[in-house]
Amino acid sequence: MSYDERTVVTRVERLTLRDLRLWVRKGWVKPMEGMAGPLFDEVDVARICLLRDLKTDMSISADALPLVLSLIDRLNQTRRELQCLQRALEGQPDTVQQQIIARYAALHEDPE
Amino acid sequence: MSDDPYKVLGVAKKASQDEIKKAYRKLAKKLHPDLHPGDADKKAEFQAVSAAYEILGNAEKRSRFDTGEIDAKGHERPERDFYHQYAGQQRARRYDPGAGTGGAEDFSDLFSDLFGQRARGGQGGFRQEFHARGSDAHYHLDVDFLDAAKGAGRRVTMPDGNRMEVTIPAGIRDGQTLRLRGKGGPGFGDGPPGDALVTVTILPHPLFTRAGDNVEIELPITFDEAVLGTKVDVPTISGTVAMTVPKGTSSGDRLRLKGRGLPITKGGKGDQIVRLRIVLPDKIDARMEDLAKEWRKHVKTDPRQKLRRTTT
Numbered sequence: 001m002s003y004d005e006r007t008v009v010t011r012v013e014r015l016t017l018r019d020l021r022l023w024v025r026k027g028w029v030k031p032m033e034g035m036a037g038p039l040f041d042e043v044d045v046a047r048i049c050l051l052r053d054l055k056t057d058m059s060i061s062a063d064a065l066p067l068v069l070s071l072i073d074r075l076n077q078t079r080r081e082l083q084c085l086q087r088a089l090e091g092q093p094d095t096v097q098q099q100i101i102a103r104y105a106a107l108h109e110d111p112e
Numbered sequence: 113m114s115d116d117p118y119k120v121l122g123v124a125k126k127a128s129q130d131e132i133k134k135a136y137r138k139l140a141k142k143l144h145p146d147l148h149p150g151d152a153d154k155k156a157e158f159q160a161v162s163a164a165y166e167i168l169g170n171a172e173k174r175s176r177f178d179t180g181e182i183d184a185k186g187h188e189r190p191e192r193d194f195y196h197q198y199a200g201q202q203r204a205r206r207y208d209p210g211a212g213t214g215g216a217e218d219f220s221d222l223f224s225d226l227f228g229q230r231a232r233g234g235q236g237g238f239r240q241e242f243h244a245r246g247s248d249a250h251y252h253l254d255v256d257f258l259d260a261a262k263g264a265g266r267r268v269t270m271p272d273g274n275r276m277e278v279t280i281p282a283g284i285r286d287g288q289t290l291r292l293r294g295k296g297g298p299g300f301g302d303g304p305p306g307d308a309l310v311t312v313t314i315l316p317h318p319l320f321t322r323a324g325d326n327v328e329i330e331l332p333i334t335f336d337e338a339v340l341g342t343k344v345d346v347p348t349i350s351g352t353v354a355m356t357v358p359k360g361t362s363s364g365d366r367l368r369l370k371g372r373g374l375p376i377t378k379g380g381k382g383d384q385i386v387r388l389r390i391v392l393p394d395k396i397d398a399r400m401e402d403l404a405k406e407w408r409k410h411v412k413t414d415p416r417q418k419l420r421r422t423t424t
Contacts, residue, residue, distance in 0.1 A: 002252070002311075030206050032311065034252040043198040047207065050146050050195040057140040070209055072146060076199035077208045079149060083200065 117164030149196035243301035257317035325382030
């Protein structure tokens with residue numbers, strides 16, 4: 001499912017077309033290119049809501065917004081990598097899993 | 113969790129709108145679920161805070177709440193999707209730091225750190241030996257019904273100014289994605305370039321509609337053609353075809369033109385379904401009226417017989 005600019009502005013409360021276009025221009029939102037303008041999917045819409053929260057509810061300034069956003073992106077990327085790693089571990093035999101858990105716990109106790 | 117929105121936001125009953133806004137901002141920064149992905153407690157707290165601010169943040173709603181006109185319940189926002197719920201998906205990778213220049217690098221970094229490859233990297237080091245496939249580029253394309261049905265080649269100009277030849281296979285479905293190998297972002301090192309993914313939307317046609325592998329069309333006929341039968345020219349997606357309408361057809365009858373539909377992936381073709389519709393002239397002249405009156409005298413069929421039997 002994808003939405004054009006106008007649909008997104010009506011769907012997301014307190015969002016202006018001006019902000020939306022600015023965020024796309026800055027590369028903070030990356031819609032698909034349709035024949036009649038940009039098209040946004042659910043990932044984009046959720047991200048637009050987040051940007052609006054950051055700007056409106058938390059009054060993050062335009063200067064600080066890219067910094068906050070890049071930290072959030074990094075956090076999500078790390079989370080996905082950890083999930084990926086977890087799935088890779090789940091595919092291992094029990095003994096291997098136990099060894100990794102034990103080692104992990106030991107490192108937690110004493111990082112040195 | 114307290115039901116009192118003042119307590120939820122931690123402000124006094126006499127707080128100014130400004131103080132309420134400040135309190136909300138402070139809590140939003142502390143609790144926003146996208147800053148704490150996976151933390152259910154913080155999410156619940158954030159939703160309570162949002163609901164409280166929904167009331168107190170609006171001076172009019174706040175006074176209605178103060179006078180007891182509305183209560184704190186029933187103003188909670190509907191369950192909302194937060195960004196991090198999507199960010200775990202593969203398609204959200206376009207937002208990875210360095211995406212477009214390849215997020216894979218960071219991923220490999222994690223593993224090289226984990227398994228100590230960097231230390232054993234030798235002279236060239238790890239980075240120089242790094243090869244990765246380029247990122248995929250996503251595009252969208254509107255296609256005419258007939259182009260989608262019969263297949264077509266289209267020259268498309270991409271946002272970056274590159275022109276690209278896209279072959280639309282016959283019988284493509286609405287929403288289907290075409291993968292153009294090697295037309296995405298450039299690769300790293302010896303890595304191959306990524307792909308261009310083109311999502312196709314099929315534009316509606318004034319005559320034809322699609323039903324699975326079949327094409328449907330509505331064909332208007334006159335009442336004499338319906339009574340006596342006739343031969344008519346019917347448009348299909350592959351040109352006009354002569355079709356026999358048998359004697360005594362009714363509105364809504366469906367005729368099948370075998371093999372005139374859309375190509376089926378397994379081979380062969382679907383059919384074209386022709387829905388007949390009897391159309392009377394705009395003005396009924398005297399002779400037609402006479403004809404109907406004459407007909408009524410001796411014909412006793414009742415097309416609504418079944419209808420009556422099932423309703424009474």
